[in-house]
Amino acid sequence: MSDSKKPAPLPQNPSPMADSIRAHERVEDRAYPGVRATIDDLLPQPVHLFLPKKLETVDECALLVHFHGEPFVSEYAVHVAALPHALAVVNLGAGSGVYERPFSAAGLFAELLSAIKKRVTAKITRIHFSAFSAGYGAVRAILHQDPDAADGVILLDGLHASYAPDRIPLAEGGQVEPTGLAPFLTLAQRAIAGEQRFLFTHSCLFPGTYASTTECADYLVQTLELKRTPLLRWGVLGMQQLAETSEGHLSIMAFAGNTAPDHVDHFHALYHFLHLLTLPTP
DSSP states (O other): OOGGGSOOOOOOOOOOSOOSSSOOOOOOOSOOSEEEEEEOSSSSSOEEEEEEGGGGGOSEEEEEEEESSOHHHHHHHHHHOSSOEEEEEEOOOSSHHHHHHHHTSTTHHHHHHHHHHHHOOSEEEEEEEEEEGGGHHHHHHHHHHOTTSOSEEEEESOOOBOEESTTOOGGGTOEEOOGGGHHHHHHHHHHHTTSSEEEEEEOSOOOSSSBOHHHHHHHHHHHTTOOOEEEEEEOGGGOEEEEEEEETTEEEEEEOOOSHHHHHHHHHTHHHHHHHHTOOOO
């Protein structure tokens, strides 16, 4: 697909691009031990596969399909994960639309999963999705077609919706348009019931022209009549957590920050959030 045919992301109000308050630690960019390959014939960009070395000694594993972000960050997450994971990384460009449109095609994710299984010698017993920023568009499209597609989902500062009326923020009388959030509301309900797992992290970035991750989190919390617990503590990579909502296997975690580095923190902390998602049930 040429760049001229890709849907343009919605404009947003500019956010600060620097921050000197939090540490913004980063995962090391290096080649983690394992085997790499690509799937070239299903999506506009090659799908990056990584099979950590630990998979050589196991008969069963989980699969992490990550949407949006440099592969080495996701590779580190499965490299250190207690539960062995194979990894597929999908990068399609800027804006949730470039992720949502391909995966709206019936059967595409099933084709991708089949192609991945041909490369993984261990039996895949669980499927986890993680998505950073715009990558949530792919997860939304897949779950819209098949709510059972994943055993667990991690959204890393990525879940947005339109305002209704369009581009009229809440402070000016607008509302969060719920249609685009419906698959995640269903996922949250199923996570509360213990049927799936859902971990959603968000910063305090406000795009201004469409609903922020905070406003989408508020929508889920309010619609499900859940309790948000305020707190203030230092977290992974120097992040500052402000609140948490936890019910069953649903966790919504609010973090400080409205700058680009604060946003990227969530992605580099994938290894930590994957650990939380896969903790054994008490």
